[in-house]
Amino acid sequence: MPDRDGRRAGRAASAQGGAARASVKLPLESGSGITLRRLQIFWAVAHSDTLTKAGKLLGLAQPSLSQQISNLEESVGAALFDRRSSRMTLTEAGARLLRDVEPVLSSMQRLEEGLFEISEGIRQTIRLAGVNSVLRVLLPRAMRALHATQPNIDYDVHESAPADVLEMLYGRHVNLGLVGGNSIAAVGAGFLQVPILEDPYVLAVPEGIALDRVSDPRRDMSAEDYRTLSRSIQFAFGTPHAKRVQTWYDQAIPGNWPFAQARSFEVALGMVSAGLGVCLAPALSSVVGDRAIHGLRLYRVAYPPRQIVALLPAQYLRQQPYLALVEALQDVGRTYEMPRFHDTPPFLRNCDAILAGE
Template identity: 50%
Template structure:
């Protein structure tokens, strides 16, 4: 079969790239905002047009064939070049507002973004913003798909991002143990200082999960610090987790920043040394010093410097020893 470049469409190449990155048709369809049947149809047309299979269909994933592996870097280069052309031409569109896509986890969008965007608008930039709240892995998917230009997440919440992205450090956010205020741990020297009822309450773990990496880290932490714990509830909403803690249902390991600006009555936060998440802005390399992205990154750095963390209490030494062990 003779291949003509007229047989290939940009839409099909974007679909190929998304499937190669996400490894599944379901994730790729969600990433591109398409139905799965439509995506599958376009992918089949691309394989027909190229005259070869680009993916090996497996039970749980789509694996690149040798031909697909050859095509992927070519398509990545093409899409990156087209993106740079589109962004470069925007500077000549006098009178038109530029849209910047930003994706991030809830706490970072709530705490850092409002002041940063206010600074950008006050500086006279003709901008509007497309803001997507997402789990850490979804933030990466949006960046890979070029739906956003900046991602806000914890550097240790996902596997390392691929080549072409720069991590701009913003701040360090400690992990804390949220405990019902009625359960006083400050003066305890061991778990034996607590009554049987209090020990039972301390060992009821509420698992606040917002990504696979965080979930795995919290499981490991509970195993070390509270070896007799059991999971009494799982949730992805911090408001729900804190309501459960405040009502005395158990304790919850959580990043401190997620408590910022929310009702924290009835909850005490115990801090532990060396238990932090590094908050970063993840930016494609070509936008790091390009405007208006460079100004937005600067505004995010300024907002991070002005952040005031909620009040915490030092964890008792016996719990700290377990955490460090």
């Protein structure tokens, strides 16, 4: 197989001066219409000043070039060049068209090169979106494992809220979503949910507050710490979830005050680390590497875990490299070890049945 860099250099040389020499060529028929080939010819003439130079660049005879330019002018309804002696000078309409044409031809060149690289086994791109904690904790481990066996894969990764991930999947902007399965409504036919990991919830409190021996918060905590415990900072991504969380707070910490709502767990936990309140959060969102986020103390609680799933159209689960990445994510989910959390505080041990089965 030829050297990969040499192959790319050769292709770049063939496209010297832009996409005007892209190998995708439409017929040179004399009929009307704006075709890719005519736009390529227009670009070459605009950058060559004369039809003779453009003809050499494209390997076409001057009469053929003149005919194609005339057909293009007829299609757009305006003269594109002032013909002065042997020189071709862009008109105002021609300059406007050139500005619009250049990005189109460049995109076609990139498309051609990308398809070539895929067909030659040089590169494949995985396009995915997911929630912050999964992208931050699980995805890099799966990417590292996959890179060891398939080094030619690259990634286009979008951090998004669950609803936005679904929208990107439906719009075909990405082909794989990594979300909490219980944070999204039922998805349409044609999409599969592949289980990756059960992510337990924890109660995150400021690092300076210890709950290990607290049986009665009002009695066993200082007034200041009790006020902090009573301020809940919640992540709101839907009414059903918000109601379940508030039910937990009401039973676990009676008299709590919904102090703040955030649109991401990471923002909510930042408020907790600043000493503003406490947060019921998935463990993955509360850790960096193998330890809790700085400024947090994490306690086990009885709350239904978040089900991390890979969400993708059914056909992609049968195609590489998506199948390989999903399998790598499942391997990470099976082997990932959560950091050590503090045991459930005494005053929360009577809450084991709260929301059971929901």
